[in-house]
Amino acid sequence: MSIANNLYNKKWQKFLRRIWPFRFIPFVDFVLAAGSLATGNMNENSDFDVIVGVRQGRIFSVRMFCYISFGMFGLWAKHPNKFDRTNKSYMTYKDKLCFNHFVTPRAYRLSPPYNEYWKQLYQSLVPVYGEPAQIQKFFDANADWAGPVSVSKYLKDPRYKYQKKGLVARIREWILNGRLGD
Secondary structure (H helix, E strand, O other), X not given: OOHHHHHHHHHHHHHHHHOHHHHHOOOEEEEEEOHHHHHOOOOOOOOXXXXXXXXXXXXXXXHHHHHHHHHXXXXXXXXXXXXXXXXXXXXXXXXXXXXXXXXOHHHOOOOOOOOHXXXXXXXXXEEEEEOHHHXXXXXXXXXXXXXXXXXXXXXXXXXXXXXOOOHHHHHHHHHHOOHHHO
């Protein structure tokens, strides 16, 4: 096994061990691995970029739950870089989640201009959480410029860990579905 493949597998294993809090966050429809992890261009200090699909009208609630949940466990890559006086270096965001985009159904489609980087990235996105039908809607919204992607190719992929919401998330959605969630 080459060093690059070893790093790729090691990073994916770390990432998959860190995404479990999504099962407890209400109104998350799906999570896609993005960035260097999805394209395979990561290095030892890479963070884990994600796109989070959110129910319409609940984007700020989901952001709050994500930052609190992942922040409590030290799994959130807080940007920008900060100088660590103890180690006398800039803190890295190695192996932490970076919430690149929170998208609702009205914003599934990436706004132009499109370029080869965006096309490669969107063709490389890997579902790790969420119901297949919701993920397919996201892929379909971008198919005309990024190319068609079928979520069915991921159904047996071991990286696609969670296809159903956890009970805690469903209870929280029920509680926060009305004015309380606004």
